[in-house]
Structures are given as C-alpha cells and as structure tokens.
Amino acid sequence: xxxxLDEVSQVIRLVREVCDSWDDPAAWRSHLLQGACTLLNGHVxxxxxxxDAEAGYFGNVAVTAIVGLxxxxxxxxxxxxxxxxxxxxxxxxENEMPLVRNLYDDMVRQGWTTTAISQTADAAAYHASPWYxxxxxxxxxxxxxxxxxxxxxxxxxxxxxIDRPHGAPPFGPREVALLKLLHDEIAPLVGVRLATEDxxxxxxxxxxxxxxxxxxxxxxxxxxxxxxxxxxxxTVHDYVTRLYEHxxxxxxxxxxxxxxxxxxxxxxxxxx
Numbered sequence: 001x002x003x004x005l006d007e008v009s010q011v012i013r014l015v016r017e018v019c020d021s022w023d024d025p026a027a028w029r030s031h032l033l034q035g036a037c038t039l040l041n042g043h044v045x046x047x048x049x050x051x052d053a054e055a056g057y058f059g060n061v062a063v064t065a066i067v068g069l070x071x072x073x074x075x076x077x078x079x080x081x082x083x084x085x086x087x088x089x090x091x092x093x094e095n096e097m098p099l100v101r102n103l104y105d106d107m108v109r110q111g112w113t114t115t116a117i118s119q120t121a122d123a124a125a126y127h128a129s130p131w132y133x134x135x136x137x138x139x140x141x142x143x144x145x146x147x148x149x150x151x152x153x154x155x156x157x158x159x160x161x162i163d164r165p166h167g168a169p170p171f172g173p174r175e176v177a178l179l180k181l182l183h184d185e186i187a188p189l190v191g192v193r194l195a196t197e198d199x200x201x202x203x204x205x206x207x208x209x210x211x212x213x214x215x216x217x218x219x220x221x222x223x224x225x226x227x228x229x230x231x232x233x234x235t236v237h238d239y240v241t242r243l244y245e246h247x248x249x250x251x252x253x254x255x256x257x258x259x260x261x262x263x264x265x266x267x268x269x270x271x272x
C-alpha cells in the first residue's frame with residue numbers, strides 16, 4: 001500500500017528533527033522511536049545494534065534505545081535480547097523466535113528487511129514460542145513491525161522495532177511501508193550525520209557538562225557560563241577543560257568547529 005504525501009512529509013519532518021539532535025545518540029534515537037510510534041500508531045519502540053555479527057550468527061546484541069515501557073520492564077528487554085548473543089540464526093529461529101528465519105532470509109536475499117509479524121509468521125507458532133510466552137506477553141507486546149539495515153559507520157546491522165499491545169489491530173502494509181521509508185532515510189545517516197555511542201558526542205557527559213556545552217555553543221564566555229549556572233569561574237574553567245578532553249580538541253574554536261561541521265568523529269580519532 002502506498003503512503004500518502006502527508007505521511008511522506010511527516011517522515012521527512014521527523015528525519016530533520018532527528019538530525020537536529022545529531023550529537024546526542026540517546027536523544028536522537030529516542031526522538032526517532034517516539035516519532036515512529038506516532039506514525040505507525042505503536043505503543044513501544046526499540047532500537048538494536050548487533051556488534052561483531054558474522055554470517056549465520058548473532059554477535060553482541062545491544063539495546064540502544066527503548067521508548068514506551070516502564071524502567072522495570074526495560075531490563076526485561078535487555079535480558080531477552082542477550083539470549084540471542086553468539087547463537088546461530090537457525091538455533092534462535094527453531095528454539096526462541098520463529099520470525100528470525102524470515103528476517104535472516106530477507107537479509108541474505110536483499111540486504112535489508114522491513115516486515116510485520118502478522119504478515120510473515122505463523123500466528124500459532126509465534127504465540128507458542130518462548131520468545132512470546134516468556135517475554136513479549138509479559139510486556140504487553142503482540143504484533144510487531146521490524147526493520148533491519150546495515151549502517152556504514154561503524155558497519156553493523158541496526159534494527160528499529162515498533163510494537164502494538166494485545167487487542168490492537170495488526171500492522172498492515174501501510175505501516176510496513178512507512179517504517180521502510182523512515183529507515184531508508186535514517187540508515188545512511190547513522191555514523192555519517194548522526195553520532196552513535198562510538199563517536200565523539202554528548203554521550204557520557206554529566207548534566208553540568210551538558211549545560212556548560214550548550215551555553216558555550218550559544219556563544220557565552222566562561223564568565224557568562226559561570227553566572228548563568230551560578231558557579232565559580234574556576235569550576236567552569238575546569239568543566240571547559242574536561243569538555244576539550246572529551247571531544248579531543250584544544251580550544252573553543254576547535255570545539256565550535258566540530259559542531260558547525262555536524263560530522264561525527266569516531267572516539268579516539270582527533271577532530272581535524
């Protein structure tokens with residue numbers, strides 16, 4: 001089913017909003033998932049990255065973002081995803097999650113996949129699987145649409161997953177097409193225009209360092225930052241020094257240049 005021009009505009013607007021938070025991986029991923037849930041009328045969103053994946057095997061599956069679940073349930077998601085690590089796709093498909101077989105076949109055949117459980121998996125087999133009974137049923141997630149793309153920097157599979165609760169209508173061709181369009185636009189930007197946890201970014205900065213950085217990027221002097229945050233000048237100077245170290249720069253000019261360029265630099269590589 002074709003999406004409408006208005007829906008295409010919503011996707012483009014969401015991508016632009018995501019790019020506005022390019023240097024904050026947690027922020028842009030969360031905004032992306034919240035926007036995707038709105039577009040698809042889903043209630044839970046999840047992003048995954050598979051580090052060190054090999055042909056036919058899962059690598060180290062990391063949950064990079066979750067929206068729509070209480071904090072207590074987020075730990076259930078991370079625990080469930082860890083059950084797939086270092087296992088063959090065929091093993092996971094047979095003993096955990098039947099949908100994996102279709103996802104893997106799509107990736108082998110075309111290098112990407114976007115599909116809904118209701119469209120590709122046998123409902124009885126899915127609802128009888130350990131993946132559903134021991135995990136998804138517990139967090140009130142039934143039908144799901146999943147999209148996987150290979151991002152370039154760092155090169156790895158990344159997935160976007162949107163869920164609906166029990167009793168909600170299943171995802172249809174429109175929602176699958178919308179998520180495909182969104183992921184097709186986002187995937188080429190990851191690591192190139194959107195910083196990940198492997199890049200120099202706000203990831204790992206304390207609240208005070210984030211506040212100091214934001215004021216510096218507004219053009220404030222250290223004295224003005226100290227006044228705005230009600231801190232001693234020496235404290236702010238120490239914060240600025242720590243920001244230089246964090247972003248691998250040696251001056252305010254270099255720090256500002258990094259944010260003006262809006263091109264993520266891998267951690268450990270000096271910004272030029």
